[in-house]
Amino acid sequence: MKLMLQMLLHALCLFVGFWLASEKTFEPSEKAAVATQQPKSKISIEVQAFQPPPKASSEAGLALLTYENWAEAILPISQMRLEELPAMLRGLLRNPFPEVRRRLLRCLFERWAALDLNGALIALRGLSSPLLKERALWAVLDLWTKSDTEAAWKWVNALEDDSVLQETGIEHLLSLAADKDPLASAAWADQIDDVFLREKALIQIAHSWMSNDANGALAALTNVEPKRLRDYLLSKVCHRDGVDHAAGLEIVSQLPTQAERSKLSEEWLSAYVNDHPQDAIQWLLDHSNRPELQKSADAVGGYLGATMKNFAQLQSYAQQLPSGPIRDAFAARAANEWASAGRSLAEAEQLLALCGPCLERDRARSTIESKRSPK
């Protein structure tokens, strides 16, 4: 009995000792507070952070795509059923990235137009953003004109209540037609009464033509009508890759007025020197007897003054030009840019010494003076 009592006493002591030491482990009130606050919020955030993202091909997924992964939606959209497209459009319109919206909208409306042209047209007119409406229309027209260009024109012409959408439609249709026959499109565009729409249409045709065949556009320049299209092409085709600058300058040299020759030679030589500096300066040296090249010499001198490292070579170019307006323009602008680039002011002065008195020299001198350190 005594032994039993002793065992019970020791067991009790063991329990009391255990309870005293581990008391806080089971403290009810604080633990409850902790459990409901921090660990829970931590877990919920982690759960949120590591939740698998919705599929790119779902409404929620489209809303979450970024520029980094938008392309994942292209294939699913191109295979979607018609009844899925409205939800996709809703998701896309919730996407915060304009670039993603713009790119995927095109895919979505290509699909929509392929499945249900009228539905696509109704849907695009319901868009509130003018830019998205424009892109959706382009996608639809690209497809529609493959089967029925006339109907596409008719639909666009009827858009009287939305002049912005109507004009972008007309420009796009003309641009598509220009892929096949730019001159016929231009003749059509030239009949448009609204001068600003006519201008935009001609510019679209010019861009379409230059993108497809820059040297072809250049070769056709002498016969291009209307004159406004010719003028635009003449001033822009020089900036296209692979265009023959020497051939373009030859066309420019045939223009009737000195002012036109001067303005367009400047444009062409600016593009030429930017692409092929050696060829451009050589061309200028070879044609330096032409008075209309004064402004062009200024442009070439400016480019070389800003980019050349070899001063002796630059000076030599200036010396090879005949004295007078062309050499003055070249040397003064080269000196101006040489000084502006932080190079030797003494060398800039040497270039300037090759100039006669003129406005260009006054301007270059002013730049050089502004670069001198204050005493």
Place this chain on the structure above:
Amino acid sequence: MQFLRPLVTSALCMALGAGVGASVKRDDPLPPLQPESVKKAPAVPHVTQLLPKPPPFTSVTASMDWVRKEMRQGNTSAAELLFRSEAGLTLEQQLALAKELVRDFRRHDPRTLARIVLGLPRCQEADHLLWSLISTWSGEDAEGALRFIEALPADRLNTVGVLQNASWGLCRLPAERVLAFAAQLTDKGRSCLAEGLTAFANQAGSWRNSSAILAKLNAKPHEDVYSAERHMGQHLAEIDPQAMESLIAAETDVTKRDEMLKGYAWVIGLNDPVRGIELNGQIVDQRDRHEQIEHHVEQWLTSDRTAALSWLQGDVPETLLSTAERVKLLKSYGLEADR
């Protein structure tokens, strides 16, 4: 003594129990947090700990690489983390980063970029960034850009930089929406908006829409703003000179007529300098007239010196160019006026 042994063994048992209890407590896999730590660590700082910390700034390229990496992992607000105060960037570094982010517009939510740009200290470069952002944004999402500029403070909103750049998108929005916005603009702001809408008339939107806005905008030429009339003069000189000459002839407001002439004469004069100078000669305001003609003659001298000098040495009426100005221009070429 006979009670001493049970007491000692009982104490030992209690100590043993305490030891076991303590060890159980240490081994608890989910240690309880102290109440103080809950109070000191509220939910927001805890979330902050989960956000990635940008690496210390070494270069714009490295920071941009980090942003792209984070965005690929779904952290779409990574760019903003670069600008938190604890990142410790200098103003120069902030401007360089913001510039790169705005240039990389297509990868970002424009509202994020807007918060970054507006968070920069106000300076000329920050203003230029804001204008650049508005220009791109309005072309991609005109309504979104409009909502953003509507919330700008008046001194930032009523500027050429904001309103001209926003016009690239505004000219595509419905006239009534743009006019509702224009109601909050000052006289200068309306003038800036008119200028922007006219400047883009041959590039975006539709003239029918833009002219509907302009008709109710009640904008007047403002001394700090390139006028809508001047832009119109330039446009029509290229694409419909006869229509422009009719507009000039019909305009009864002298200031507007002068502005039309400035734009029209400049473009006409590039192809026909003498005609350009004659048109400039019709400008009523004497100071404006002389400024325009002087500018014109300088352009002529730098493109066709021989013809321009010949004109300057001829019988130039005083109403077109003052003798003093003529003498000054000729002197630049080492020449003297004949009379």
